[in-house]
Amino acid sequence: MKRSSSQRALHYGRTAALGCVVLLLLVAGALSSWDSAHHIVLAKGREHGTMTVTGCGSEVCTGPYVPSDGGSGRSRVSVDKSVAAKKGDRFPVVVKPGTFEVVRTGTPGFLHAWLPLGGALVLAALVIGGGLRLPRIAWGAGIAGAVLLVATFFAL
Structure with missing residues (x-):
C-alpha cells in the first residue's frame, strides 16, 4: 500500500523532530561535560598539584593545595563535593585559571568530568x-x- 504525501511528510517531520531532540540531548551533555573536562584534557600549561580535603560543606569540599612543581601552595581551594571526597583524602588536581577552584585529574577525574x-x-x-x-x-x-x-x- 502506497503512502500519501501527507503521511510521508508527517513521517519525515517526526523523524526530524526526534533527531533534533537526540542532537539537543547529546550537545547539552557534551557541553556540560566540557565545562570541567577541558581543564583535564587541555591541562598543559595549567597549575598541577595535590589537594588534601580538610572539610566538606553542602556543595564543595575545601582544603590546602600543594603544587607538584614545588611552587607556592594555597591554603584553601575548593572542589565539587560530588567527586566522592571525604575528609583526609588526597588526590591530584588541576587549578582552574584565575580561581581557587580545582578539578580532580587522573582517571577518576576524567570519568567524572x-x-x-x-x-x-x-x-x-x-x-x-x-x-x-x-x-x-x-x-x-x-x-x-x-x-x-x-x-x-x-x-x-
Whole structure:
C-alpha cells in the first residue's frame, strides 16, 4: 500500500523532530561535560598539584593545595563535593585559571568530568530506540552511556 504525501511528510517531520531532540540531548551533555573536562584534557600549561580535603560543606569540599612543581601552595581551594571526597583524602588536581577552584585529574577525574555525557547517551538511546526505531544504534548509545556511568561509579 502506497503512502500519501501527507503521511510521508508527517513521517519525515517526526523523524526530524526526534533527531533534533537526540542532537539537543547529546550537545547539552557534551557541553556540560566540557565545562570541567577541558581543564583535564587541555591541562598543559595549567597549575598541577595535590589537594588534601580538610572539610566538606553542602556543595564543595575545601582544603590546602600543594603544587607538584614545588611552587607556592594555597591554603584553601575548593572542589565539587560530588567527586566522592571525604575528609583526609588526597588526590591530584588541576587549578582552574584565575580561581581557587580545582578539578580532580587522573582517571577518576576524567570519568567524572564526562558523567553528564554518559547520562545524555542513556537518555538519547531511549529516543533513538523508541522514537526513531533504530534499535542497534540505540543499544550502542545506551551501552556506551551505561559503561561510562558504571566506570565512574567504581573509579570514584
